[in-house]
Amino acid sequence: MRTNETVIDRFKSQIIDAKKQSTCVRIRGGGSKDFYGVNLEGEIVDTNEFTGITEYEPTELVLTARSGTPLKEIEQTLNENNQMLPFEPPHMGTKATFGGCIASGFSGPRRASQGAVRDFVLGARILNADAVDLQFGGKVMKNVAGFDVSRLLAGSFGTLGLILESSVKVLPKPEMERTVLFDLDIQSALEKMNTLAGSPIPLSATCFDGNQLAVRLSGSEIGVIAAHKKIGGEVSEGASYWQSIKEQTHPFFGSEGCLYRLSVNPTAPINRYTDALIEWNGSTRWVWNNGTLAEHQDFANEHGGHATVFRGNQLGNPISSISPALQVLQQKIKNSMDPDGIFGKNRLFAEF
Amino acid sequence: MGHSERDLNENPVALIDKQTLVKKFLSVLSTESVKYETEDLTPFECDGLSAYPQIPMIVVLPENEDQVCQVMRICHQYKAPIVFRGAGTGLSGGAIPYDQGVLLVLSKLKRITHIDPVGRYAVVQPGVRNAAISEATKIHELYYAPDPSSQIACSIGGNVAENSGGVHCLKYGLTVNNILKVRFVTIEGDIVEIGSEGLDSPGYDLLALVTGSEGLLGVVTEVTVKLLPTPEKAQAIMASFDDVEKAGRAVADIIAAGIIPAGLEMMDKKAINAVEQFIGAGYPMDAAAMLLCESDGSSEEVASEIQKTTEVLNKAGATEITISSDETHRLKLWAGRKSAFPAVGRVLPDYFCMDGTIPRKTLPDVLKRIAAMEDQFQLQCANVFHAGDGNLHPLIMFDANEGDQLHRAELYGAAILELCVEVGGTITGEHGVGIEKINQMCIQFDNQEIQTFLNLKRAFDPDGRLNPGKAIPTLNRCAEFGHMHVHRGEERFPDIPRF
């Protein structure tokens, strides 16, 4: 096992070599999100050796860890202290790392009620495109000094810099969780999701999987029981169900081809997507095949959002489409942080 | 702090012909929307930070997004620097005008364009007051969560630009966590939509970058905010302590018990007394510190959380506990907290409101050291504190017309900010850097980090014409400041020009 300093030196020399040779690098933790993106280019910079929780005091509600730390280890440590990562990150395999969790920006069932990875990122330490060690944000709850680079890194898929360490806000685990089921068709399920999300109840997740609407309530025991009385529904075992949605091991995700994620206004109509899996109170619709990215994007555009190819993309094809004005800004940001295009070429965009 | 003189060389600006610009603006705006006579400009000379007034060259008040774009294009064509202004309540000088530039005021864009009660969002123009959103959505039993104490006056555009918080952000987050989308006009006058009506958008999170960017990247012309269901019930606890440290520890105990209150605020004796004399909120005048702790949710949830919290507070040594008896009583308790700044403003004519955030565990030590500085700088300081988030608001009281009080207040403020960085915190939790804390940016960040910020700024604004001299210092400034900083504590020669 090498020391952390020598691992950082290796990261640095890989970045500097890439810059000298005008090649690129691909930052990789457990590789659990390799399925996502336009392309996978460049020599791998492996973060697996760079591990450890560097700071965690439960009463501060802040945890800081190195990027190669297994996500499992982080969740375990939090669990021992009756706390959790509020965004409930999907692992997508056994090897997920903390750095990959931040860089992918994927969030789980609690997304609609608690927020995404980016909502809980407080700070980051990175190596930039010159292999310089930089620190943004911090380890405190509120911080508006300078541009919010650490949030910008969430979901950047290793294309802006190498995340060495991140600090995130954590929360106490709810005292109680209860999942209840409703037998509804897709249209009524969508309506119910929106109604529940607009009611003052401790709602923490919703999912319609083609058969039933599952609703999770989380909070104090007395609050959850009171809310259940109010909304009704048949109690069901929840933990493994939500796990299967989060990790995409639910039978719905067992198909083949292209899996699209439509992120839209929560009230967008079902339209032709009668076989969609709906999450996040209506705002996320998962669909298999059933058209091209452009067609899905048309629908999403019309309903205030975006379509993304989540799985099964043909290498080299774009995974999303955004307005030209937005594309220009995206590219400017990339250029400002990584002018030579060293990090994760074509991972997010077909053009850079 | 320490910013009495602003560095104009920082942003080389060609001399701009005022007459030409006025004529151009009058060709796209109504006569009342273009102001260029000194008497019409004076009301815009400062924002909530009153110590450094500056008269702008021209003020424009566009009435719609299209006019905003046109103004931006004209400024771009004539290379005119632009400062944006919402309601002008900012406390770090972000909206202080530039004497050789244009002040673009968004206050006429104050329409709530659309409320979708089912989809739970509202689309509003940037000049809409923060509180107006929740007022308008009340009939749907929905509200917009971030509630800065200035909410009856401040604009949502300003909130986005500062990433404003409020007393409820421990549980409900800051502005960045409560908006879905913005329309944004670039320096070239182009409109970009950032974010979406869904929850996540492809590519880099520009919404996070633009939020809190203090008017340095472009102008926000529309905001789509998330609406939350109004909790069935809210109840507040007021707890007195005979010792500030005990109150600080009680905060950690509440979190350790697994409770995330809807609000968790702390005030020290000076702040309590100022508020009590100002509005009579029923605060304990004899306490060394008090906590205001709110629970919200269903009646059942609130009852159980209030009981749990009360137990923790008793164990932590609270000397007196009052639980709000009804909605009027609860609002009265909050009214005291929300009027803390103006209340302190009554004690002496001027105050600086500091805004550092610190790891919560360092609170007792930091408060002790801030109190010790009162002697050092011969000024009084009252403390108001978003305790749950570790966000401090020391209020340094002074009279700018008395001797060197302004100067001493600046030094006091600078020392507090540096203390916050020293204990692992930040110079600003929610009020922004503006011009007020620009020197301390050089302490919190090293040159390479600042260079990263400058590069991002350049990506949007290559010539540095949007809100020049604010928020991100130039490396030259940091070099100068670093030089002075080393010598601080020795004799200072305030009369010698520094730049």
Ligand SMILES: Cc1cc2nc3c(=O)[nH]c(=O)nc-3n(C[C@H](O)[C@H](O)[C@H](O)COP(=O)(O)OP(=O)(O)OC[C@H]3O[C@@H](n4cnc5c(N)ncnc54)[C@H](O)[C@@H]3O)c2cc1C
């Ligand atoms: C008594 C008092 C209490 C306060 N309490 C709090 C509090 O609890 N929490 C908190 O966070 N803040 C608080 N503030 C600070 C202030 O109210 C907030 O920063 C607020 O968001 C500023 O809004 P504004 O409309 O007044 O913005 P302004 O002061 O007009 O501008 C602030 C900054 O935003 C930029 N800006 C404004 N509008 C736009 C736009 N449309 N597009 C781009 N940039 C823009 C300006 O250039 C400037 O840099 C308080 C202030 C006062 C006076």
